[in-house]
Amino acid sequence: DNRTKKGFKSGFVSIVGRPNVGKSTLLNHIVGQKIAIMSNKPQTTRNKITAVYTTEQGQVIFLDTPGIHKPKSKLGDYMVAVAENTLNEVDLVLFVIDATEKRGPGDDYIIERLKQVKTPVFLVINKIDKVHPEELLPIIDEYRKLYEFKQIIPISALEGNNTGPLIQAIFDEMEEGPMYYPPDQVTDHPERFIVAELIREKVLHLTREEVPHSIAVTVEEMKRGENGKTLYIYAAIYVERDSQKGILIGERGQMLKEIGRRARLDIERLMGDKVFLELWVKVKKDWRNQERMLRNFGFYD
Ligand code: GDP
Ligand code: MG
Ligand code: K
Numbered sequence: 001d002n003r004t005k006k007g008f009k010s011g012f013v014s015i016v017g018r019p020n021v022g023k024s025t026l027l028n029h030i031v032g033q034k035i036a037i038m039s040n041k042p043q044t045t046r047n048k049i050t051a052v053y054t055t056e057q058g059q060v061i062f063l064d065t066p067g068i069h070k071p072k073s074k075l076g077d078y079m080v081a082v083a084e085n086t087l088n089e090v091d092l093v094l095f096v097i098d099a100t101e102k103r104g105p106g107d108d109y110i111i112e113r114l115k116q117v118k119t120p121v122f123l124v125i126n127k128i129d130k131v132h133p134e135e136l137l138p139i140i141d142e143y144r145k146l147y148e149f150k151q152i153i154p155i156s157a158l159e160g161n162n163t164g165p166l167i168q169a170i171f172d173e174m175e176e177g178p179m180y181y182p183p184d185q186v187t188d189h190p191e192r193f194i195v196a197e198l199i200r201e202k203v204l205h206l207t208r209e210e211v212p213h214s215i216a217v218t219v220e221e222m223k224r225g226e227n228g229k230t231l232y233i234y235a236a237i238y239v240e241r242d243s244q245k246g247i248l249i250g251e252r253g254q255m256l257k258e259i260g261r262r263a264r265l266d267i268e269r270l271m272g273d274k275v276f277l278e279l280w281v282k283v284k285k286d287w288r289n290q291e292r293m294l295r296n297f298g299f300y301d
Helices: 023-031 074-089 105-113 133-146 162-172 190-211 242-249 251-271 293-298
Strands: 011-016 049-054 058-064 092-098 121-126 151-154 216-224 233-241 275-283
Touching: 011 023, 011 074, 011 162, 023 049, 023 092, 023 121, 058 162, 092 105, 092 162, 092 190, 121 133, 121 162, 133 151, 151 162, 190 216, 190 233, 190 242, 190 251, 233 242, 233 251, 233 293, 242 251, 242 275, 251 275
Parallel strands: 011 058, 011 092, 092 121, 121 151, 233 275
Antiparallel strands: 049 058, 216 233
């Protein structure tokens, strides 16, 4: 068990930068899986996405912090506020810029915010596969004058150029600490957690005392449709007994239908998108005593 191993390092790293500079691509490259939603439309990454990267030497929890744009929903507001607090609480900030783009007001805004926090900052100059090496020096000079970066690291997130040294530099910045997440966990979507909570709330409200609080909701899948607007959500409600399953489904499925309808309206309000919600009820005897299940439900600590 690495969780308390001596010499094990851990910490939180916030990734900031204008839309399209390659924050999600970098996260995906490091974690080695498609976790962040990649798109040229900046609003798809309006949500904080956490990626957990665990190796023998330690664990880094990345926060793909949203860029600066007006929040368009309640969740957006919440996420932007989270992002602002986050900068102060993390151990390191990666400020990602695009080597092929001129510095703009968006970059200056971020730099001003970075000046307000004590957290060390690396400047990550991305997309070097698209520029001549000679073009890098002026960029480095320009940014160095604006802020005292702890390190300046040019990379290509897409091709993986110089990402090894970046990862090492990140670990060098981390202090000895615990393993916060199980090593096989790579993402922690707050969106999913919120959606699960909304569904759970409707179950408890509609069934009152008939179904005790021994239910859990997991969002098994959450994906955007072709048009980028409709959000498809598949969730399971876990109960401990068959009798509870019967209550939840209700006569001719009326209860489950109503739970789904109310939850969907709330989720739509929160996310500002059209939602397709499919719910299942599953019986998992004694789920509360099973550590594996608790991990799946996100209760691991
Ligand atoms: P984000 O908005 O900052 O998360 O940016 P994304 O990761 O979504 O990337 C925006 C676009 O830039 C995508 O089309 C990526 O494929 C592209 N991109 C990201 N990193 C690189 C890179 O290192 N080189 C090149 N050529 N393209 C990149
Ligand atoms: Mg992104
Ligand atoms: K600072």
